[in-house]
Amino acid sequence: MKKFVAVAGNIGVGKSTLVNGLCARLGWQPFYEPVAENPYLADFYADMASWAFHSQIFFLTHRLRSHHAISSHPTSVIQDRSVYEDAEIFAHNLYLQGHITPRDYQTYRELYQTAMDFLPPPDLVIYLRASVPTLLQRIARRGRDYELTISADYLESLNGLYENWIANFTLCPVLTVPADDLDYVAHAGHLNLIVRKVDEKLTGREEVIFYPEEVARAAED
Numbered sequence: 297m298k299k300f301v302a303v304a305g306n307i308g309v310g311k312s313t314l315v316n317g318l319c320a321r322l323g324w325q326p327f328y329e330p331v332a333e334n335p336y337l338a339d340f341y342a343d344m345a346s347w348a349f350h351s352q353i354f355f356l357t358h359r360l361r362s363h364h365a366i367s368s369h370p371t372s373v374i375q376d377r378s379v380y381e382d383a384e385i386f387a388h389n390l391y392l393q394g395h396i397t398p399r400d401y402q403t404y405r406e407l408y409q410t411a412m413d414f415l416p417p418p419d420l421v422i423y424l425r426a427s428v429p430t431l432l433q434r435i436a437r438r439g440r441d442y443e444l445t446i447s448a449d450y451l452e453s454l455n456g457l458y459e460n461w462i463a464n465f466t467l468c469p470v471l472t473v474p475a476d477d478l479d480y481v482a483h484a485g486h487l488n489l490i491v492r493k494v495d496e497k498l499t500g501r502e503e504v505i506f507y508p509e510e511v512a513r514a515a516e517d
Contacts, residue, residue, distance in 0.1 A: 299324075299498060300366055300416075302378040304462075305424030306454050307446060308435035309475050314424065315376045317480055317487045318494070324372040327362060348395040352387045352404060360411050367416050378421065383408040384461040385454060392453075417467035420497055422490075426475035428452050471497045471504055477511050485517030
């Protein structure tokens with residue numbers, strides 16, 4: 297049966313790597329973040345308060361289009377970052393920082409919530425949870441110049457928004473993965489463990505937990 301799984305998590309947590317690994321193991325189709333040049337991005341970085349709303353509307357539009365394409369795709373898919381994160385994490389963070397006005401944020405939320413009424417949710421969200429030290433370490437490891445200036449405080453604020461969002465998310469089941477403890481690049485056993493937990497969650501098991509002894513054992517496989 298066709299499945300739609302979305303992988304969510306903070307910057308640098310390892311979403312794309314996990315999507316690659318799961319798709320290779322399961323034979324599913326990966327859907328990565330939409331590649332599109334945001335025409336507002338240069339203006340946004342020069343003057344965030346003036347251009348944050350425009351930039352987020354552009355990103356939301358492309359994410360909604362991608363979500364629609366996934367929902368009509370004929371085979372099982374795994375998505376790298378969900379449409380929910382655009383609104384619940386990144387746009388919300390810009391609003392809290394004062395870069396989006398309350399009026400514009402209300403308009404953005406109404407657009408997002410209306411679109412959600414017409415789009416089917418995933419069958420499962422995999423939430424990769426990691427501490428700020430782990431995120432900083434992985435960001436440094438992949439060495440993208442534009443990410444190296446990301447501060448610990450910024451990642452911490454996003455982590456707080458992620459935790460609040462996932463605690464209140466009810467559109468589909470959620471599998472929370474302890475990404476501090478699981479290195480599915482270095483240990484094939486860790487990827488195998490996640491595959492097994494994903495299968496358990498998709499087949500209807502209510503409580504799926506990564507036990508420390510399982511994680512330790514999987515590192516030796």
